[in-house]
Structures are given as structure tokens and as C-alpha cells.
Amino acid sequence: MSSDDASLENPAAEAGSYDQNNSNKSRRYFLIGATAAVAGVGVVGAAVPFLSYWSPSAKARAAGAPVKIDFSKLLPGEMLSPIPAWRGKPIFVVYRDEATIAELNEQPNDLADPDSVSPMQPDYAQNPTRSTRPEIGIYVGICTHLGCSPKLVPESNFVEADQGGFFCPCHGSKFDMAGRVGAGYPAPDNLEVPPHSFESDTVVVIGEEGAA
């Protein structure tokens, strides 16, 4: 195994549900583990354990290898924690409830780019929830102002609308639960939506184009 290959983080899990031999050997997929989570990124909300058997080597991650994220334990209203990483960036995976989806479709807030005209997302995520599955939001957790990591504020991030979202503590930018920035805040753009595709109902591959 070369230094580029994935390293087995938990040998006891070798017989687990992820079967390496069944993976497509012409491509590199990694199920990200807790050890690959972004350290030191603050998050408000419940910590959600998730299945984790594999993690790419640091070198592979730096090279931008696709990363698999299993969010099977995530519940409505929660954000996946520990926060996984792709290309060294924190990846927010949120599970929106029905009320939140309705709010995003109604656009109750004054947003800088409500229709996501700025190319901060793949074409398949240019819609009110900025996702292919309205209940699942996937965003790069880096503020588009100066690069701080916003925090999830499940309720009253936008007080007037009593709507949750993301708050950047550095200079006060607010984003809704689709990562759209409010008008008048320092951040110039919505949060980035990374290229991704869903391998199954509960596994998403970050860094792989597609809207499956």
C-alpha cells in the first residue's frame, strides 16, 4: 500500500459494513471518520455519532480525493458532528425539517442572492434549498467574507422571521439554512455548495460531480 492509499483507522471495523473489495477500484472513495473531522470548529447543536471505518491519508485528502460521508444517524434539525472535511475544508451536512424547507421556499428573509445567481454551487443546487434533496443541505463551512467558520444557530438566527441558519462570529454575517447570506452583511456570497452525489439514501460523496 502506498502512502497515498487510505489507511485503516479502526482495524476492529475491518469486517464492518463497508466492504473495500466491493468498491470501484479505479476510483478512490473514502468513508470519512471521526479522526478526519475538522478540529476546533465550533458548532451549536447535538453531537451526532456516525458510522466511520475509513479515513483517507492526509496526503490523499490534500490532493482532493472524493470523501464519503455517512449521515445515517442524522435527525431533522441537526448538523453532522464531528464536522467532516474535504480538501481541508469543513463540510456542513444539515438535515432540514419540513418547516425549514417551507421557510426556504418562501424566502422570508432579505437575502443578498436569493436565487443563487452567483456561481457558488453546482447547477443542480441552484434552487431555494440549494440542494438536490430538500431535507439534506451540504455546504462548505467557510464564511465567504474572510474565511471564518460559521456556527449553526437552529432557531432565531434571523430574529424577525424566527428562522435558523448559520452565524459567523467574526463579523456577524448571517446565512439561512440553505447557506444564503442575508442582505447587508459583510459576506459577499452564499456559502459554497461542494460538488457531490448521493451514493445511497444516507451516504454522500463529496468531490464527485453529479446529482444522483
Ligand code: FES
Ligand atoms: S469572516 Fe464571516 S463575517 Fe467576516
